[in-house]
Amino acid sequence: MFTVTQNIKRHKPSTLSWLVKQTMHLSAIASLAVSSSMIHAEPSPLTTTTDDSGDINRANSEAEPSTTLPTIVVTADINKQVTENTDYTIPVARSATGLALSARETPQAVSVVTHQQIKDQNSNNLTEVLKRAPAIQVGSIDGARSGFSARGFGINGFQIDGLDTDFVQQAAMGEYGINTAMFDHVEIVRGATGLMSGTGDPSANVNLIRKRADSNVRATELSADVDRYGYYGLSVDHSQPLSESGAVRGRVVANYQDGDTFIDRQELGQNLLYATVDADVSDNTTVSIGASRQHNKSKSTMWGGLPSYLSDGSKAEWDTSKNGSANWTNWDSDNVYYFADIDHDFNENWNLTTNASYNESDSSPKLLYMYASSVDPDAGLIYNLNPFHADTERKQVNVKTELTGNFDALGRTHQVIVGGYYKKSDLDTFTYTAPPDGLLPVSEFSDWDGSYPEPVWGDKTQSSDVTTKEKAIFAATQLQLTDPLSLILGSRVSDYERSGFQYGTKVNTESEHIWTPYAGITYDVNDNHSLYTSYSAIFQPQSERDINGLYLDPIEGKNYEIGLKSESDNGALQSQVSIFRIEQNDLAQPDGGQTIPGAGLEKAYVGADATSQGVEVEVTGALSDKLQATIGYTHFNTKGKNGQAINTGYADTTLNLFATYDMDDIIPNLTVGGGIDWSNGYYGIVTNPVTGRSEKYGQDDVTLASIMARYAVNENLEAQLNVNNLFNQKYLAGENFFGLTYGEPINVVGRLTYRF
Template sequence: MSFKRVAGPQARDKSGASGVSKTFCYSLLTLCITHAVSIKTVSAADSVAAPANASKEPSLVVTADTTGGTASDPAQSYTVPATRAGTKLNLTQRDIPQSVSVLTQQRIKDQNLQNVGDALANVTGISASQNDSERVDFYSRGFYINNYTYDDIPSTQTGAWNFGETDGDSAIYERIDVVRGSTGLMTGTGNPGAAINMIRKKADSKTFAGNLSASYGSWDNKRYVADLSGPLNDAGTLRGRVVTGYQDQDSWVDRYHKRKKFLYATVAADISDNTTLDLGYDYQSRNTDGPTWGGLPTWYSNGSKIQYDRGANPSADWTHYNILSRKVFANLTTNFDNGWQVRVNGTHTQSDFDSKLLYVTGYPDQTTGILNSSGYGFAGWYKGLRTQTAVDAYASGPFELFGRQHQLVAGVDYSRQRNRYLYSSSILSPAQIGDWNSWNGDVAEPDWPAWALSSEDTIRQKSGYAAARFSLADPLSLIVGARYTQYSALGTSADMEKNNLTPYGGLVYDINENYSAFASYTSIFQPQTYRDQQGNYLKPVTGKDYEAGIKGDWDNSRITASLSVFRIEQDNLGQIQSDTYVNNSSENAYRASKGVVSRGVDFEINGAVTDNLKVMFGATRYVAKDADGDRTNPYMPQTSLKLFTSYNLPFMPDLTVGGGINWQNRTYKEATNPSGATERVYQGSYPLANLFARYQVTKELSVQGNIKNLFDREYNTNPSGGVAFNEPRNYSVSVNYSF
């Protein structure tokens, strides 16, 4: 095995030169892993296409044996050699001066992560708040994540309305890249917690191939998925791929039933030797009966805690939650002989939901079950429509300056998002709700009032961005960039225009062939609709991220590691001014203030430790406090550990076993008890353990079993609201046929 360090993605050395055997032993935190590799330094002459000045820049090129051993197959890997996460420069993870996690299709398959939400819950540094059965919010480093991108095109999620960003089926994605911290260079607006980039599968096979799978699990969960791809002409210059599936399931929650169907189709056409056009369509439909809305009441009127069965469902029999999403997309990519690439990427999305929901609040009497005088049932019927049209165009490639090779990316993008929400609501009295102790959802559906407009807005963003990676010296590189964004919002929620310049900077120093040290400054901004006493909109909330650490890369990125410390400052946060109003109206006035400071450390090691063993271990610890010194979002864990392993038994090569555990520390929320006092409600720390095993019956046929929540731990999934329970121990068995 031979190595050569390159500026950017690592490339394979085809010279076949023999290497000198050497064992790398590395220890990060409490995890010690030994991995044997072979190393030798190669000159520029060893590389077939080395640049003229390559002798000035020692680099690392990897020659690895990819014959035999499951970990050597890229399709079965837990890592990728390079990613455009963070900057759109195609770099190895150790060359990106931010914390990056990659969740590949193989790990999604091993853990049986059937939707995006399940996948994110298993990413280092990401924590979930399950508001109810249909809405999941994700947080990183103390901040709400509202930046979701699809093949690098941003789409912002709002907490109030759910269009299913986190419930999309994972089968259509090749992998999910997560960048923790501020990501304004690539996403424009948003919060400084993290950005999620979902990379769709491509029609890249010139031979007919496919995978058919069927699974059955707890609560009558039936799931069928087909993934078929191949050439559409003899030359293979026109290729197609279809991923489609259907799922039907009940739940541990009483009276809950869900049906999901999806169709993803894409076509790739080689217009020339250097240019490829990709076209695609993504259809996803989810229909739920008996969805929950918020949590269950916490206390009886006498102050004692209500003890619920785990399957308790506060919804009524007439409730539903239906989401329909349709996306069309296209991208045109041209690769030039000099290493430059030009890409134009466009998408149009239309998503709508229709939901009838019931939320019950108040304090029932422990004996009669009747809600107190302040209690009621809130019935809401909501409809929403969101459309987004976006185009992103950029060019990236190498250039030479002062005798050294550097990299540059520059682009522009435009997006227009229109949101329209309607509602109809009604109040159910305590008498209509009846005995809460024997609640079974049997309550009459109200006579719905006429539809009313909740909000209607159009949001536009026009941006230009650029980033360059300069090779300052043999071991030292500098990444600098900026994004200029023109943001406008017009509608019932706001009428504003904001311009913002978002800088980006990072240094990476190669300590040796395997380790790099980095430091970075990144930022992001989020416009807000609050106004001051004079009627002026407050300046956008800004997030500033300072990060430094060490990264490791072994065996051509088959295994990667990172250890980083960070500090995030969120400023200009709108704070309400008591007894102060906008232009003497009834609208409360706000002022901009210092916001939240989050400080912490995170660590991750991911990939193939040996040809048979793959490991992902991540740990995060942060402390986030507001300007008054109070803990921010205390219902989110500040310490979390995540571990997952997959082991192919050497003495039984057809059998793969594995599992993992997720642990988080104690959290709490501030709630008002029946006496009117504020009380902290705690959720203790807990581990969630999972197991899986897969047996390769034939070359094409495999059988896999998964067990989730092995120890059947029970906890509250809605830490910021009422009471809602996590899924009990459950299983699934799947059969996969590949050809």
């Protein structure tokens, strides 16, 4: 922990010259990585061959025999989004434009965290996945809430199977901890994606792709986990055909987690049940239905973090295990999803897909927030207690229909997508009044053990009832102008409406016929390298309110990007260099730490102009036939209208590296790996309750190392060990420093997996 005194460096060249110089300087890095790998070792192909029994085997028949676990056989087409039988790359991704484009064909920075990466890093929930994803930052707000960011701005765009999903961070309904056991992979598109997500969030859009019932043979996977703090988990993933022909297939995933954490008295857990059925109702039509339910347990969970200051005005430093909550607090939540998809091929060129989902989420937290508010000359710093109890429920409906196809014109084949989208979300919150006489302040926190009586809650009243609706039509096309040159044009027109009331303030905002254009160009330099550029408009409604309780105007702006993408001959190794500039108006910024009158501790915000420009470099895939890796470097500069630094709670430079190596030639059946996640300093501006002055409160650079090893005991059983934060670095993990949260110390996680 330290006090930041230096100014953030700023780039002063014009936008165009800066982008061009950075591209020329950095393109060699990614190109060299791909070219070097192609020269020294051509990775094994990702394509699979199916023998008469239906078993899938990797194409390397001359390799020395080794013990490998049974592979789940899939019937998915290459255009389907399945990564369970791939390594660290995927043939196509649709999240950016809706078109089935390869990485090189997509004129934006796209990262895919595949099923194999999730397994290698033992990432059990979305937060753990994004902590290790290139160019993404994860900050801890308190015991139940996290914040995600990219390119200097918070991430608000989330999708499940391409359908927008509102994650209500403030209510902490467990979405950020959504269990990865039911997902195949996660697609991350950085930069504005207004064409497909509507909002045009300039940071990133996160799309979680569910596992499907795509196995034509019976297959089961059982696993068990345990870590050093007392956490344990059990999981089953079972697939099988439900008809003799395999035209109807089913899949069930069940997962149970429970136990202690590194924080004293805190207990976390999850129960997940996921089931889906895919049915080929004809040669050209597939219907999928499914449902999931996840219960999130969070006991003795902190709200708002630990106090930042001691009674002498110095910055506090607590044990990482310190817990500021009371023993009776909890932040439990439930998430239920139902979904149905219809996929119909008219012929080999045209396809019609309709996706629909319904979601209910609820939480009923009982919390106690401890914060320093004043100084008593005799008693020193006074810690106030703020109790909170509420019932929150959210219901969402999403429907999307897309027609995709290929058409010939001017002697070339082009792609097109047209579609429509509807979303409705209802959010209701009921709060319980605190004790009429309030709670006694606490003058000493060092020996706090959570022994504090639960208040007698008062009347239950409805504090908010907000309905959000969005309707949109969209279209995009990839025009192959010449053999190496393609142009992508897209457009989306949206109607957005929010109505109801929140904490006594009427809510009534409406935006009609919002046009979100998209344009991109890709140019194939040769068979392995492509240059690209893209532009997208930004339009993003905000949930933040000003000091008068009124919602801020939607963010409007522009997103520019140019870059270089490269891949090996078989696509097993991919790289990208991305140079971006983001311009936004009316971005929500804290209003000097003020809270909204009558809205509890809800912070007030003001709209401000902001720009961010930076560079991202990423290399992912097979560096050799035995070495898989993902490497990401990011640097950006974010500033306000007058050149002042903003969003300083996000590190402006990060490096992520993770790799695994197949040791089969030395020790048969052994895979080892490890990684480094580094970020430079970040800080916030807070008010010292003793001096009354605003000052910088920050964290120095953080380096987190991890290692892993996996051993296949036989053809059915494997054991895996992961060690996170290997050197036990102590660091502040928060996005702001009004309340302190610490990152997890060294942790050892063991897993056994049995497949049959």
